[in-house]
Amino acid sequence: MTSTVEPLLLGRSMGSDEGSLGFCSVMLVTTVLPGAPAHRILFDTGHAGRRRALIRELHRVGLTPGDIDAVVLSHSHWDHVQNVDLFPRARVLMHPDELVYAESPGPDDLGVPPWTSSLLSAARPHPVRPDEQVVAGVRVLHLPGHTAGSIGLVVEASDGLHVLTGDAVSTAFAMGARRCAAAHHDLRLSEESIDLVGATADVVWPGHDRAFRVADGRPAGYLVEPTSLVFRVRGRPASPDDLATSPRPAT
Template identity: 45%
Template sequence: MPTVDILLPGYAIDTDQGYPAFCGVFLIRGRAGTGERRNILVDAAHVGRRPFLWEALASHGLAAPDIDTVVLTHAHWDHVQNIDLFPHATLLIHAAERRYAHTPHANDWATPSWTGLLLEQLPIREVRDGHEVIPGVHILALPGHSPGSVGVVVETDAGRSVITGDALHFAQVARTRRNPLVFWDVEQAVRSIDRVVDLADVIYPGHDRPFRLTSRREIEYVEPFCLTVTGLRPDARGLTFADRSEQGTEWIMPGIGGQPALYEKNAQEIARRISRVPRIAPPAPA
């Protein structure tokens, strides 16, 4: 059976000056249908976690070239930036997400206009709901947060794990059933949360620790919290710790309604952009 390990834990920490945006990065190990071993990375984090990702791979006995597949749950900046560390890997991303990344909405602050250039640095395989990555590991379409958000379902010895990306950022979302950050479609986002909760034994959220929902619908984390902060003293003058709830509830991107039409209209321009990106990462060996 395939296994899931946390390479970098996800954290739900924010500030009023910017987002640290530490997403979970996961390692799935298993065997292809042919029996070959496969090392699959799910999400790659942003550049500020790059040295930590190297270390985490090493602590699992791996180096970057050992990763043969990188699955992106979606194209937001904090999930994709380190993919160029893995030029030997094939990138799996939902077809809708790839296209969107080449002409993101002007209000979409999480997908800069250059995201498409970055993604095309790896050979891409577009995936859709149900795609089998290896036996026991498949793609789960979870649109709403972004057009082509996906999860990864892993059938492990301990039950069914679902890596959700930001279709389900925080454990609390499994209770509220509302996505606090929607860039594409609010109703799709709700259905995606329901889909995860219905399927999963253990949920691996985008920015929180893995957890189970108990029969009483309570959150039972399966990993401890662990973090060391430097350069900040908890009693520093001018520093405030606030509850998230004080910062308001959910954010829905302005202009969200017009997106599908815009995206349809730009189809040709998107195809043209994809064809023009120069590949600057070293090519994968034959």
């Protein structure tokens, strides 16, 4: 059995005075069993503003949305779930507590608009439990705190255990500080979830950051160098003036 993790869309922690860009990590987990076809799992799907980029990245690795066997949604926030409808053939997996949470999110949680439950219902998600095996070498890890039913995946890779965390561990800084970016459900549980990831993982794939190694429960160095985004205005790379000024009114 061989399992690999490949980032399709990189997670980034970026915002502005008008809101977050919501660029979460979207990962492809591929497991090959002897004598069987590859089993492909997508972990989170990103938001609608990244649909073209997600399809492009699937094509880059020789896949289409129809080639994905399962979609695991780490939690119900808009930036992690909106593109789930691109994968009608896939089995969609969520923690049952998250489906309940999406109906009535925390009072400070604006990341779960009222339409979220309709989106998830249309995806016909299958409830999964802690430590449930998705496929050989890939199991579910319950990471509550950020939301009630936040989950990750533990992947048995050739270089150790890779843990995909969603926003339970949003960045390397969050793990190092033992502080969830936003504990909408329960602060104590969010800290315990960070500790669980630290005790489990050799490599962490966070929700809004690059993958990093773990030593003694703490970040121990990124696996890849940072990359830059290219912002465009009317089809050309944006200048500082473009980003600092409002668009001209239509004439």
